[in-house]
Amino acid sequence: MASITIRNLDDEVKDLLRQLAAENGCSMEEQARAMIRAAVEGRAGQADRIDQIEKTLRALTGSGQQATPASAGSGKLSVRGTLSDRRILLIIGGGIAAYKALDLIRRLRERGASVRVVMTGAAQEFVTTLSVGALSSDHVFTDLFDRNDEHDVGHIRLSREADLLVVAPATADLMAKLANGHANDLASTVLLATNKKVLMAPAMNPKMWSHPATRRNRAALQKDGIAFVGPARGEMAESNEAGEGRMAEPLEIVAAIEAMLDEKPKPLSGRRIIVTSGPTHEPIDPVRYITNRSSGKQGHAIAAALAKLGADVRLVSGPVNIADPAGVTTTHVETAAEMKDAVENLLPADAAVFVAAVADWRTASAAGEKIKKVAGEGPPSLKMVENPDILAGVGHHIKRPGLVVGFAAETQDLISNAEAKLRKKGADFIVANDVSHESGIGPSGVMGGDRNKVRIVSRTGVEEWPEMGKDEVAARLAELIAERLQTVVV
Ligand code: CTP
Numbered sequence: 001m002a003s004i005t006i007r008n009l010d011d012e013v014k015d016l017l018r019q020l021a022a023e024n025g026c027s028m029e030e031q032a033r034a035m036i037r038a039a040v041e042g043r044a045g046q047a048d049r050i051d052q053i054e055k056t057l058r059a060l061t062g063s064g065q066q067a068t069p070a071s072a073g074s075g076k077l078s079v080r081g082t083l084s085d086r087r088i089l090l091i092i093g094g095g096i097a098a099y100k101a102l103d104l105i106r107r108l109r110e111r112g113a114s115v116r117v118v119m120t121g122a123a124q125e126f127v128t129t130l131s132v133g134a135l136s137s138d139h140v141f142t143d144l145f146d147r148n149d150e151h152d153v154g155h156i157r158l159s160r161e162a163d164l165l166v167v168a169p170a171t172a173d174l175m176a177k178l179a180n181g182h183a184n185d186l187a188s189t190v191l192l193a194t195n196k197k198v199l200m201a202p203a204m205n206p207k208m209w210s211h212p213a214t215r216r217n218r219a220a221l222q223k224d225g226i227a228f229v230g231p232a233r234g235e236m237a238e239s240n241e242a243g244e245g246r247m248a249e250p251l252e253i254v255a256a257i258e259a260m261l262d263e264k265p266k267p268l269s270g271r272r273i274i275v276t277s278g279p280t281h282e283p284i285d286p287v288r289y290i291t292n293r294s295s296g297k298q299g300h301a302i303a304a305a306l307a308k309l310g311a312d313v314r315l316v317s318g319p320v321n322i323a324d325p326a327g328v329t330t331t332h333v334e335t336a337a338e339m340k341d342a343v344e345n346l347l348p349a350d351a352a353v354f355v356a357a358v359a360d361w362r363t364a365s366a367a368g369e370k371i372k373k374v375a376g377e378g379p380p381s382l383k384m385v386e387n388p389d390i391l392a393g394v395g396h397h398i399k400r401p402g403l404v405v406g407f408a409a410e411t412q413d414l415i416s417n418a419e420a421k422l423r424k425k426g427a428d429f430i431v432a433n434d435v436s437h438e439s440g441i442g443p444s445g446v447m448g449g450d451r452n453k454v455r456i457v458s459r460t461g462v463e464e465w466p467e468m469g470k471d472e473v474a475a476r477l478a479e480l481i482a483e484r485l486q487t488v489v490v
Contacts, residue, residue, distance in 0.1 A: 017035075155193055200228050268311035273313050279358075281335060290361070299353075407430065429458035
């Protein structure tokens with residue numbers, strides 16, 4: 001089916017679509033498709049417009065029932081049923097990212113979930129209950145003490161009649177309230193009264209996110225078992241503001257929800273796995289540093305794939321421009337020395353996967369002030385010293401994990417170099433990337449790109465994998481790690 005770009009339509013048409021979509025409890029795109037089909041079939045008369053659209057929606061969804069808001073609410077507009085019959089209670093906090101919650105509702109319902117929504121007072125300043133109600137096809141809950149509300153089901157029932165509570169956007173205020181047990185409005189009361197899992201998708205200004213109070217609250221919530229997805233780094237709605245604090249994209253939140261509600265037995269449940277990812281930055285002076293082209297895509301994908309198989313993943317990431325993977329606890333570091341400390345603090349673990357492209361050298365001592373050009377003196381000479389080898393340290397550590405996996409990016413003698421690293425660093429296997437130009441992907445293709453071609457080099461031999469997307473490499477590697485851990489004595 002061709003896609004319809006609603007924002008390219010005239011305002012008048014958009015208004016009509018919005019109104020009809022609200023009446024029918026479907027998205028504007030679904031409404032537009034229904035109307036186009038009605039027009040093609042010559043049935044677009046004004047008088048029986050709603051009836052025709054209902055019939056069209058019924059035909060589109062293949063359901064034998066009326067496509068009323070109620071039937072739409074029970075998931076009849078589902079296109080992929082990964083969340084069939086799942087009940088999500090979505091709490092929308094007050095922030096500019098609240099508009100993304102509208103798309104989140106749509107994505108959840110497309111997958112068969114029913115979505116009930118609680119909005120805080122502040123959230124209603126950003127999006128209206130009308131649009132939220134139109135998309136969720138349900139009453140929107142806003143007040144704690146609304147006894148006259150015929151839809152009032154009470155905060156206890158609201159919090160219990162769900163399979164999962166999702167807070168998106170989770171503001172600094174909502175996080176602080178739950179971390180400290182406050183319950184002075186419907187959203188905070190529902191969160192405190194629930195006996196279900198809770199997922200938070202924080203969104204706030206980077207300064208608020210990095211404030212020690214928010215960091216304390218996040219740590220307390222994580223300790224209480226609250227799961228987090230995001231935030232990502234990037235531009236903020238406020239001009240000239242950038243940093244960590246953007247709400248995760250709706251599809252990332254959906255993936256985190258699917259993972260939390262997935263009850264299939266998982267081969268890595270109960271296993272703690274450390275993953276390093278990204279480059280390191282080794283400072284020369286306060287404004288300059290030495291680094292490499294690593295994007296962190298492969299390491300982050302591996303962390304996410306291991307978490308999908310049920311592992312308790314501890315990711316130690318150098319500076320990258322991608323979001324923390326959902327369902328993974330991430331520690332951010334800058335230098336190799338910080339990465340080494342972070343990794344060693346996470347021991348003991350069942351397995352450790354070293355994907356980071358750690359800088360091999362750092363300056364003997366970084367200048368405290370910016371190094372200035374001095375006429376006639378030429379460029380400064382930098383004295384370099386070797387960084388600690390984190391993989392080798394863990395490979396020979398007294399608390400060595402049962403399974404240690406390294407990476408090796410080589411441009412020549414791939415196998416013999418990988419075998420030498422395997423022995424020297426005490427790894428169980430090395431994932432070797434061919435980054436030579438002859439490989440067809442090349443150094444700039446692998447480092448920063450989305451594809452990878454690897455060989456698994458172990459003491460028992462070499463296994464060659466075809467070229468794949470980094471997500472596929474990650475999924476296959478996670479399965480291999482799960483298999484190996486079943487036979488490893490820890
Ligand atoms: N590694 C590490 N700490 C370092 C250097 C590398 O943990 N200081 C890890 C990487 O994460 C990777 C493996 O060691 O898993 C191999 O990294 P690579 O850079 O290929 O190897 P080096 O030992 O640095 O060898 P060379 O650069 O000479 O190829």
